[in-house]
Amino acid sequence: MAALPKRIIKETERLISDPVPGITAYPDEANLRAFTVTMNGPDSSPYEKGIFDLELYLPDDYPMCPPKVRFLTKIYHPNIDKLGRICLDVLKDNWSPALQIRTILLSIQALLASPNPDDPLANDVADDWKKDEPKAIEVAKEWTAKYAKAKE
Amino acid sequence: MMANEVITRDVGLHNIKTSLSNSNSNSSLSDRIDDVNNTNTEDNENINNENTNIENANIETNIENGVDASTNSSNNQTNNSINNENSNGSNPSEPNIPNPGEGRTFGLNFLSSFSPLRSQPQSPTRNFMSNSPTVGNFNNVDEDADATMQPDTPIDEHDIDQTMVRDDREQQESTPPLEECIEEGQGEGTHEGDIIASNKDEEDDGKDKDGFYSLRLTPLIDHSSSNSGLYFAPVIRKAKSQNSISIGRYTEKNKSAAHAPQGSNAPIVFKSKVVSRTHALFQCNEEGQWFIKDCKSSSGTFLNHIRLSPASQESSLMPLIDGDIIQLGMDYRGGTEEVYRCVKMRCEFNKSWQRKVNQFNLEIHKKFKNLSVKETNPLKNDELSECAICLLKLEPCQAIFISPCSHSWHYKCIRPIIIKSYPQFYCPNCRSMCDLETDIDDD
Numbered sequence: 001m002a003a004l005p006k007r008i009i010k011e012t013e014r015l016i017s018d019p020v021p022g023i024t025a026y027p028d029e030a031n032l033r034a035f036t037v038t039m040n041g042p043d044s045s046p047y048e049k050g051i052f053d054l055e056l057y058l059p060d061d062y063p064m065c066p067p068k069v070r071f072l073t074k075i076y077h078p079n080i081d082k083l084g085r086i087c088l089d090v091l092k093d094n095w096s097p098a099l100q101i102r103t104i105l106l107s108i109q110a111l112l113a114s115p116n117p118d119d120p121l122a123n124d125v126a127d128d129w130k131k132d133e134p135k136a137i138e139v140a141k142e143w144t145a146k147y148a149k150a151k152e
Numbered sequence: 153m154m155a156n157e158v159i160t161r162d163v164g165l166h167n168i169k170t171s172l173s174n175s176n177s178n179s180s181l182s183d184r185i186d187d188v189n190n191t192n193t194e195d196n197e198n199i200n201n202e203n204t205n206i207e208n209a210n211i212e213t214n215i216e217n218g219v220d221a222s223t224n225s226s227n228n229q230t231n232n233s234i235n236n237e238n239s240n241g242s243n244p245s246e247p248n249i250p251n252p253g254e255g256r257t258f259g260l261n262f263l264s265s266f267s268p269l270r271s272q273p274q275s276p277t278r279n280f281m282s283n284s285p286t287v288g289n290f291n292n293v294d295e296d297a298d299a300t301m302q303p304d305t306p307i308d309e310h311d312i313d314q315t316m317v318r319d320d321r322e323q324q325e326s327t328p329p330l331e332e333c334i335e336e337g338q339g340e341g342t343h344e345g346d347i348i349a350s351n352k353d354e355e356d357d358g359k360d361k362d363g364f365y366s367l368r369l370t371p372l373i374d375h376s377s378s379n380s381g382l383y384f385a386p387v388i389r390k391a392k393s394q395n396s397i398s399i400g401r402y403t404e405k406n407k408s409a410a411h412a413p414q415g416s417n418a419p420i421v422f423k424s425k426v427v428s429r430t431h432a433l434f435q436c437n438e439e440g441q442w443f444i445k446d447c448k449s450s451s452g453t454f455l456n457h458i459r460l461s462p463a464s465q466e467s468s469l470m471p472l473i474d475g476d477i478i479q480l481g482m483d484y485r486g487g488t489e490e491v492y493r494c495v496k497m498r499c500e501f502n503k504s505w506q507r508k509v510n511q512f513n514l515e516i517h518k519k520f521k522n523l524s525v526k527e528t529n530p531l532k533n534d535e536l537s538e539c540a541i542c543l544l545k546l547e548p549c550q551a552i553f554i555s556p557c558s559h560s561w562h563y564k565c566i567r568p569i570i571i572k573s574y575p576q577f578y579c580p581n582c583r584s585m586c587d588l589e590t591d592i593d594d595d
């Protein structure tokens with residue numbers, strides 16, 4: 001495998017020495033481009049107290065291309081589908097190489113705090129959300145309690 | 153178009169040549185060239201000395217009269233030489249129809265008087281006027297336009313430019329030693345420290361602390377030409393005096409040499425079939441003067457487009473100077489296939505390519521930092537001196553690109569983004585859209 005670019009080394013060092021509150025990200029020993037991420041659900045959101053697992057992968061042309069990020073923990077959210085794929089502009093067309101793993105994870109955390117059913121990835125969830133928001137929020141809380149439990 | 157170019161060049165060259173003969177009174181231009189063709193080192197040195205004198209003279213005028221006055225005086229000089237040149241040129245009996253080949257070598261030697269290495273007496277084997285006037289030479293002038301630019305620039309500005317350059321030189325020489333510069337400037341980077349440390353280890357003649365001399369070869373790339381020689385990553389080699397470094401074709405046997413670390417003394421190998429297995433060698437003497445020798449190659453070794461020896465014959469050791477262009481072999485089958493391309497490379501010696509961080513570099517870096525957007529937040533300010541793409545610091549002596557929105561990156565880092573959508577530039581930091589083809593007005 002090609003040598004790891006200095007940028008990735010630098011980002012990794014900073015993520016570990018100066019972690020983002022409520023988020024952890026560690027590279028896999030076998031592949032330093034693959035990160036195991038945990039994210040606390042933001043306070044006063046349906047995901048509060050949940051701890052979500054994600055995987056993040058830096059493709060070969062990173063940072064010219066965005067990292068690939070996916071939720072591993074099941075989550076009920078209009079912008080996240082069954083496979084954990086995330087609909088977020090900065091992960092697609094609005095990616096900029098000046099963004100980093102850190103900023104991307106913060107954006108995802110912000111997406112949990114403010115779901116956007118008008119730009120859905122999971123259409124059925126978005127429909128539920130638009131039809132009956134209080135009920136959808138209840139389901140999201142149930143899922144959080146059921147799937148996003150802190151590990152013992 | 154071509155003819156036009158020739159003419160401008162000739163005027164420029166004559167200008168220099170005639171002003172040289174002016175300073176040395178009577179000998180005419182063609183005499184001079186003949187003299188030099190007769191080859192002796194004395195003559196060579198003579199001309200170098202002359203150049204130095206002129207240089208000194210100009211600097212003195214600068215000091216005495218201030219820049220304006222000296223500019224005027226050099227203009228006058230130029231006018232004189234043009235007149236002389238015209239009268240020379242109108243004399244049909246003079247067989248000195250100038251040719252670019254001659255001019256080019258002259259130009260190089262003219263420049264050579266600036267560098268301490270080049271002012272070393274050249275060995276008689278390298279007759280600096282021996283370049284026969286060929287089309288090859290002329291091409292060489294083209295390729296080498298940068299190096300010979302000064303003697304070729306239009307007459308009016310020519311002398312002014314020269315004096316300005318010398319002025320700078322003077323100033324730079326009188327700047328305090330490097331360590332002080334760094335302390336004064338914001339030399340916080342460990343990187344800068346490293347550079348300085350390594351420079352300190354060097355002696356004046358370019359020998360490093362372990363007594364090695366070094367050379368660097370970079371491919372001559374011309375993107376405007378369809379066949380620009382074999383591409384290779386720059387090669388750095390080191391050797392002690394009297395040791396040689398061989399140049400040859402890449403084979404299974406010498407595979408490891410292709411991946412030898414920079415600064416080793418491994419052979420230099422190229423993946424080209426026009427390069428012989430044992431093609432040529434580099435050698436260095438006690439004074440740090442590097443030489444090249446053709447080792448009976450079949451397709452030839454060319455130094456500044458002159459073939460060193462006929463096929464399968466060994467050449468003598470030819471002295472080299474910074475900027476020399478060496479070509480191994482000739483394109484075969486039009487060089488359309490990579491493996492049949494000749495190798496064209498530019499040489500640099502004894503770490504001349506390692507630029508030292510001087511006061512000028514630091515000042516410019518400081519100014520450049522001020523050009524960037526000012527942030528009140530000290531944390532953000534720190535980020536400003538960092539390239540958002542590689543996350544490393546922007547340091548003096550690095551190629552840096554500043555976008556119209558005042559964000560900046562290493563040129564190397566931002567280049568993929570610049571070329572992707574040129575002339576539109578979408579700033580990765582602030583997401584403003586900039587037009588890199590905006591007219592440049594001076595208002």
Ligand SMILES: [Zn+2]
Pocket residue numbers: 539540541542543544561562565
């Ligand atoms: Zn950079």
Ligand SMILES: [Zn+2]
Pocket residue numbers: 555557558559579580581582583584
């Ligand atoms: Zn910008």
